[in-house]
Amino acid sequence: MMPQPIRKTRNPEQTRCGLLSAAYIEILESGFQAASLERILANTSVSKGALYHHFSTKRDLGLAVIQEVIAPQLATRWFAPFTEHDDPLASLQRILEEKINTADESVIRYGCPLNNLIQEMSPLDEGFRCGLQQILDRWVEVMATALADGQIARKVRADVEPEEVALFIVAAIEGCVGLGKNAQSVEAYQRCLRQLQLYVKSLAA
Amino acid sequence: MMPQPIRKTRNPEQTRCGLLSAAYIEILESGFQAASLERILANTSVSKGALYHHFSTKRDLGLAVIQEVIAPQLATRWFAPFTEHDDPLASLQRILEEKINTADESVIRYGCPLNNLIQEMSPLDEGFRCGLQQILDRWVEVMATALADGQIARKVRADVEPEEVALFIVAAIEGCVGLGKNAQSVEAYQRCLRQLQLYVKSLAA
């Protein structure tokens, strides 16, 4: 019946990791500025002293979330699939198809964590902007090199400018997610991505 | 030496209007949640009492900004040009060209006020979401009917689905603005819109 505060054993790694994921969720739900440290602490049963032992400021915590949670997440969900095959358009179609089919309620509700932070924080904090830009740059680069390789393999139209098209596709993806989020509609999200699929198809040689 | 409170004449309309535009700027710079009423008041030299006479809550002020500032602004800058000519693709190309040429520093710095509020507020407040969705719906509708008319005039490909394509184009526009904003780069913004122009071009019959 006791509230069981007996946390004899320590696990700094786990404490830090728990803070990161709780902060990620809090930021996803409320944005960074409105994210409450108190709520994060309440959700992790971690004390404020512990938090400020691992992170020197709220800003540091936010930057760590970008580097250690958001970046890896996007890497596995969007970048990795590109290196699997030699046909970049087929890879992209497959990725988009998967996004359409597994349209998560979380994506519709909270949108893309990357885009959320971009719109909120990039004009306010250069550190945030750079951290986010790194992710965008990698994303565009992966896609651009895949497109260029596809051109060599004669699977992508020769007049396509890989870098430019990759940039546009990333923009379109973020746009689709954003619209689906405001419409709170899985269908709108899917319809939007379907048009992107048609665009990608038109890039084929 | 008195603080000079001589406000002999009244002008409620102007007071309200001043609050709206100051709030618009504050929201554009800081987001809605982080927008400070104190700063808005300081920038307008309006008292807190006056503010709460015209708007019952901060939320009300935000909703009024959406309806009375953001909506008209987007209407004149994006919707109106469509009704001018009978070739929707030419109209769209012209609008995009103008956006590319007049790429404002403000757009690069703060992005699209509509998209900003969507990403921040739509999961948090149903009133905000609906107000923003109204604008999106009108935008898509105007573009979709223009595309449909263009099909009748044999200027737009017959296999184009007006509603779907219009949705996608709006998504792409918001995406381009968002990416340019995070890159803090006019060029990235322009390059992104150029690819959108190529896409629009591909819709021609």
Add this chain to the structure above:
DNA sequence: GACAAGATACCGATTGGTCGGTATCTTGCA
């Protein structure tokens, strides 16, 4: 015993919002 990890009480600053009061403007009535 030295130091990392965690706990807790506390701080000043800022937040959105309230409230009693005042000044100006409009309106109805004589």
Add this chain to the structure above:
DNA sequence: TGCAAGATACCGACCAATCGGTATCTTGTC
């Protein structure tokens, strides 16, 4: 036309709550 009465506009001190952050302390670990 004159004037009282009530509505509208505005003022600014004040409020409780919450914010991020700090200082001091105890406890677990090597």
